[in-house]
Amino acid sequence: MEIILKNGDKxxxxxxxxxxxxxxxxxxxxxxxxxxxxxxxALCDLAHVLKEGDELEIVTLKDKEGLDVYRHTCAHVLAxxxxxxxxxxxxxxxxxxxxxFYYDIDFNTPITMDxxxxxxxxxxxxxxxxxxxxxxxxxxxxxxxxxxxYGEKYKVELINDLPEDSVISFYxxxxxxxxxxxxxxxxxxxxxxxxxxSIAGAYWRGNEKNKMLTRIYGVAFPKKEELxxxxxxxxxxxxxxHIKLGKELKLFALLNEGKGFPFFLPNGMxxxxxxxxxxxxxxxKEGYVExxxxxxxxxxxxxxxxxxxxxxDNMYTTVIDEEDCAVKPMNCPGGMLVYKLSPHSxxxxxxxxxxxxxxxxxxxxxxxxGLFRVRCFTQDDxxxxxxxxxxxxxxxxxxxxxxxxxxxxxxxxKIELSTRPENSMGSEEDWNIATDALKAALDELGRAYExxxxxxxxxxxxxxxxxxxxxxxxxxxxxIQLDFQMPQRFDLExxxxxxxxxxPIMIHRAIFGSIERFIGILIEHFAGKFPLWxxxxxxxxxxITDRTLGxxxxxxxxxxxxxxxxxxxxxxxxxxYKIREAKMEKVPYVLVVGDKEAEDGTVNVNKRxxxxxxxVKLDKFIKKVVKESAExxxx
RNA sequence: GCUACUGUGGCUCAGCUGGUAGAGCAGCUGAUUCGUAAUCAGCAGGUCGCCGGUUCGAAUCCGGCCAGUAGCUCCA
Numbered sequence: 001m002e003i004i005l006k007n008g009d010k011x012x013x014x015x016x017x018x019x020x021x022x023x024x025x026x027x028x029x030x031x032x033x034x035x036x037x038x039x040x041x042a043l044c045d046l047a048h049v050l051k052e053g054d055e056l057e058i059v060t061l062k063d064k065e066g067l068d069v070y071r072h073t074c075a076h077v078l079a080x081x082x083x084x085x086x087x088x089x090x091x092x093x094x095x096x097x098x099x100x101f102y103y104d105i106d107f108n109t110p111i112t113m114d115x116x117x118x119x120x121x122x123x124x125x126x127x128x129x130x131x132x133x134x135x136x137x138x139x140x141x142x143x144x145x146x147x148x149x150y151g152e153k154y155k156v157e158l159i160n161d162l163p164e165d166s167v168i169s170f171y172x173x174x175x176x177x178x179x180x181x182x183x184x185x186x187x188x189x190x191x192x193x194x195x196x197x198s199i200a201g202a203y204w205r206g207n208e209k210n211k212m213l214t215r216i217y218g219v220a221f222p223k224k225e226e227l228x229x230x231x232x233x234x235x236x237x238x239x240x241x242h243i244k245l246g247k248e249l250k251l252f253a254l255l256n257e258g259k260g261f262p263f264f265l266p267n268g269m270x271x272x273x274x275x276x277x278x279x280x281x282x283x284x285k286e287g288y289v290e291x292x293x294x295x296x297x298x299x300x301x302x303x304x305x306x307x308x309x310x311x312x313d314n315m316y317t318t319v320i321d322e323e324d325c326a327v328k329p330m331n332c333p334g335g336m337l338v339y340k341l342s343p344h345s346x347x348x349x350x351x352x353x354x355x356x357x358x359x360x361x362x363x364x365x366x367x368x369x370g371l372f373r374v375r376c377f378t379q380d381d382x383x384x385x386x387x388x389x390x391x392x393x394x395x396x397x398x399x400x401x402x403x404x405x406x407x408x409x410x411x412x413x414k415i416e417l418s419t420r421p422e423n424s425m426g427s428e429e430d431w432n433i434a435t436d437a438l439k440a441a442l443d444e445l446g447r448a449y450e451x452x453x454x455x456x457x458x459x460x461x462x463x464x465x466x467x468x469x470x471x472x473x474x475x476x477x478x479x480i481q482l483d484f485q486m487p488q489r490f491d492l493e494x495x496x497x498x499x500x501x502x503x504p505i506m507i508h509r510a511i512f513g514s515i516e517r518f519i520g521i522l523i524e525h526f527a528g529k530f531p532l533w534x535x536x537x538x539x540x541x542x543x544i545t546d547r548t549l550g551x552x553x554x555x556x557x558x559x560x561x562x563x564x565x566x567x568x569x570x571x572x573x574x575x576x577y578k579i580r581e582a583k584m585e586k587v588p589y590v591l592v593v594g595d596k597e598a599e600d601g602t603v604n605v606n607k608r609x610x611x612x613x614x615x616v617k618l619d620k621f622i623k624k625v626v627k628e629s630a631e632x633x634x635x
Numbered sequence: 636g637c638u639a640c641u642g643u644g645g646c647u648c649a650g651c652u653g654g655u656a657g658a659g660c661a662g663c664u665g666a667u668u669c670g671u672a673a674u675c676a677g678c679a680g681g682u683c684g685c686c687g688g689u690u691c692g693a694a695u696c697c698g699g700c701c702a703g704u705a706g707c708u709c710c711a
Binding site (some may be wrong): 027092093095096098154155158159161162168170171172178179180181196199200201202203205206208212213214215217245247254255256259364365366367368369371541544545546547572573574575576577578579580581582583584590592594595596600604606 | 636637638639640659667668669670671672673674684701702703704705706707708709710711
């Protein structure tokens with residue numbers, strides 16, 4: 001019989017041939033590297049029997065799907081090993097995740113990190129045995145019986161959730177059988193490089209009301225070298241950890257006295273202020289006005305905005321002169337009040353109103369993490385009030401501004417568009433106009449974006465920006481959200497050309513998202529080596545002996561007068577020692593000044609990351625560093 | 636919040652199976668005035684996260700609390 005290959009070629013194979021046999025006919029190499037197959041577009045095992053006219057594509061470890069199959073088999077090997085060691089444990093689910101896999105298990109005895117080595121050894125045994133993995137199918141009723149017989153209560157629950165008439169597939173390797181959709185590797189011997197990395201608690205089906213199971217995480221790669229590279233990357237990420245660097249570089253502090261409320265130290269404050277200055281300058285140029293609304297506002301306002309009913313658990317409340325008040329968790333209600341302060345004409349729109357607003361939210365204690373998740377943070381918020389026909393251009397404007405800001409740090413980013421969810425407010429027509437405007441803005445700018453169907457906020461569609469940092473991790477930062485709710489709740493209006501009152505369209509938008517979080521991301525992105533314009537100390541001056549301290553102070557004064565953040569290391573220490581410290585502080589420019597420099601009016605320039613040293617005239621250096629700082633050079 | 640782990644001077648860490656704290660760095664003092672990643676010496680600094688229990692005796696064992704870290708979305 002004949003089958004069709006991916007490239008359109010026809011291949012003749014024996015009747016009843018499997019995908020593996022077909023692969024062998026194509027080439028020995030392909031047969032060796034095959035892990036699964038795609039028949040008529042559907043992923044299946046290599047043992048799958050082909051039919052006349054089937055379209056066949058062999059999947060290898062180079063394919064994302066192939067890698068998933070590989071990792072999924074790892075999860076099964078883990079499960080088998082666990083069953084061998086702990087016969088009474090119950091298996092829940094064991095899916096593939098980025099870089100690896102996990103399995104959720106209900107143990108009768110607690111297990112610890114120390115047990116992982118033992119489990120790995122057992123897994124190695126299973127892999128060495130090259131046990132064939134076989135698929136079989138059962139009708140639902142029999143599948144239930146089988147799992148009940150094995151005492152797998154979670155599997156039973158999973159099968160019960162499947163439709164009555166479904167045929168359930170299982171995979172069997174040696175004495176171990178697991179409920180699974182598949183596909184899997186043909187045998188366990190194909191696994192080459194894996195490691196169990198951690199243990200964590202995880203709720204059955206992700207619901208905190210359910211029992212907490214033990215989750216064992218593993219990573220797996222086709223080659224040992226890739227596994228090692230993965231751990232090298234983790235090491236690198238660990239070195240960049242913003243909590244560690246934040247302490248070393250004296251940027252911020254997290255104290256018991258303020259759980260989730262970061263303290264900004266002088267260096268971190270310089271960083272924060274520099275970011276805010278940069279932000280403010282760009283926003284002014286883009287036609288934004290800036291406001292500041294109070295931190296504490298009355299209960300009536302929060303009732304009006306809906307937060308008192310829907311967000312109260314996350315709000316800090318207080319009583320002032322016997323009146324209930326709340327600390328703002330969001331800036332919008334304050335912004336609405338400002339809009340309402342005076343009547344607006346259609347001629348005033350769009351009105352772009354920005355606010356660097358500090359908000360407080362009571363995040364659950366376990367959610368807190370360094371600057372990434374705090375209970376008090378500054379949003380670079382802005383509310384834009386506009387006419388319906390202005391939506392598209394305003395969105396384009398925000399994206400344009402976002403580009404300017406992100407590119408300053410060398411970030412690439414991805415865009416996601418989220419559309420109307422099920423329980424949402426606003427008319428079908430409003431949603432369509434808004435969603436279409438968002439799409440049109442992205443399309444006109446030629447931006448690629450992913451659509452998250454039904455993932456918008458209940459009050460409007462949104463665009464999210466996901467940054468990619470220097471070691472490939474992504475972070476959600478910026479967001480543009482249309483809001484049909486706030487203008488209605490606050491009864492916002494403007495007078496149109498027709499003399500009638502109309503409701504403006506409003507968007508919330510943020511680019512940094514949270515300044516605190518963004519700073520955390522920047523620390524890790526740059527590994528603490530901030531570009532010149534951001535560096536808390538831009539230039540450090542090191543006199544070789546006390547004789548040149550006077551000259552060092554003069555150099556510092558001139559740089560400071562030129563607007564450069566600089567300092568002199570006045571201590572009576574050897575130059576090598578001072579150099580070492582300045583380098584550890586990751587200062588972009590270190591100037592060494594001794595008798596020679598003092599006499600010639602020069603400085604010896606040591607640039608961060610550059611081996612060669614350069615002696616130049618002081619005025620020349622000042623000009624250069626001022627220019628470079630103003631250019632906000634990336635990296 | 637839940638599960639696991641962690642919590643010793645400003646920082647990094649040692650302290651084995653309970654006998655009542657130790658180092659390096661930083662700091663201070665003195666000497667040294669030195670040319671590109673740690674000069675030498677001395678001094679000072681901790682009721683071992685907090686509270687309670689067991690014990691003749693607890694940093695060490697037990698319980699509670701507080702704080703930190705990892706994970707808790709990815710459906711067989």
